[in-house]
Amino acid sequence: MQCNSCTVAAIKFEIKLEGQTNLSALPMVIEHLKRREIDVVLKGNKLQIDEKGAREFLDFCNDLLVMEAATFRINQEAWQPLQEMSKVFAMEWIDAVIKDERIICHYQPIVDGDENIYAYEMLARFQNEDGSMIYPNEIFPAAKTRGRLYALDRVCRMTAVKYAAALNGTKAFINFIPTSIYSPEFCLRSTIELSEKLGVNPNSLVFEVVETEKVDDINHLKKILSYYRSRGFDYALDDVGEGYSTIELLADLQPKYMKLDMQFVQGVATDTKKQEIAKKFLEKAQEIGSIPLAEGIETRQDFDWLKQLGYQLFQGYYFGKPSATPVAVVQTLTTS
Template sequence: MHARDTIPVAPHEPVPCSGCRGGQAGEIAFEFAFQPIVDVRQRTIYAHESLVRGPEGQSAGSVLTQVNDSNRYQFDQACRIKAVSTAARLGMREKLSINFLPNAVYRPELCIRTTFETAEKCNFPLDRIIFEVTEGEQVQDRAHLVSIFHAYRRFGFHTAIDDFGAGYAGLNLLAEYQPHLVKIDMDLVRNIDRDRPRQVIVASIAAMCHELGIEVLAEGVETRAECEFLAGAGIALMQGYWFSKPVFQGLASIDPATWP
């Protein structure tokens, strides 16, 4: 599905929910940095993850501490709009990964409307957008999160579970919904080349995901030894400082010396 395709919405409900307010974030000022996700097998950039930063490149925390119950919905919508429009402005040709707040989505078929409109306006293909949720966020209603994931898949988006192995949902969420991607938490990746328990756990996650038809991505890769061990274990998708730090309002290129 591409941005120019017909925007699917629920019958008789042609406008987004009132909580979205057209994607305005109120008083919260923010921009994005982008960190590449690489495919070491193909030696290419697979996607770029959009990471919230302050307007001058300040930390994500300086922005996220301003999010509360009164502006969470508007902020989530504004993030989607700015991530897509910035990616298009930068000429991104790879996939774009956007984090979303599951507790900030009333009804996915309505709240996604602004994303469709932005993608259409920017001519950014829908099948290049990944929506990911951090497993570490305590989801108030897991059934609702699963329904959001299913809706996004129907609309043509890719889906991902971030920080797998570190959060509240764990295997229960994976049993109810199988995303396109599972991102293994960086604490499981750290020093994996010399840590037998981590090797066993990551190998088990990779084998399980393979059986379920889910791609595995190792995040937080910081050393050549970690990169080469993961590649040898059959994990092709990676993300971390070994390849590139996030680039504020820009897209990284990969040093050929980093490939395993």
């Protein structure tokens, strides 16, 4: 059994009409939709219809309703103004990207203090039907608008596991969005099964919390991370200073890795404010037994400063840009 949210199932629209004008027009709206052979479920002042019906509804009602007194939602998500419905239709292309799995992964090296490869972060790259690239800043808003974050996160996670199999035991950092997992035992089962099928050692996979969607339910996050830990996987927390501000909470989450965001890394060798943040971050990591990782390194000076301070792992263009194949770090790097 698969949940509809994790697949590209048909979107179910629920439309709520309020106000005397809209409620008076409701019988006329129902009659029109039925005449167009569109199935409608009416519950009080709410209509439930499929996407074809929602398109017809919007066309028919544009000049009939008081739009400010009408809202809609998809797949039981938050209510939105009816004017926003056309955006859901416009983002239909994301369904094909997910359904056809037009996703590949690029590898970006993560190195230790001696610049030896420690791991690779698996970075998703998305493609149009003609093979041209779709940028992440287009993909994720489209998925959110269409209610496809669950499905997108799942296919990205599965693709990353497939690409991790090519690393032959070298660690792979795989991003995931906590809010896209409602039940770890159910939602992560396919990921676990795929890793077992491909012979990927759980110890080689590190699942990295992505805070693109801020985590409000910390207990839910702890449940997810506990499940990962029980299955032998490690996990990392990104942007720790933003979302997890107390030592007590960090100790409770027990991350194996903590990543210092690039905004505090780039220029740290000469910026005293960034140095203070880097030091406090390192103290947090050491106190709870996490491995500190600095990302976004682009210069030798920042690398040397952080290494001398006590950071253990490093990531950034200085060591290698994301590439289609997992390349070794070139040691003849510039010192600029």
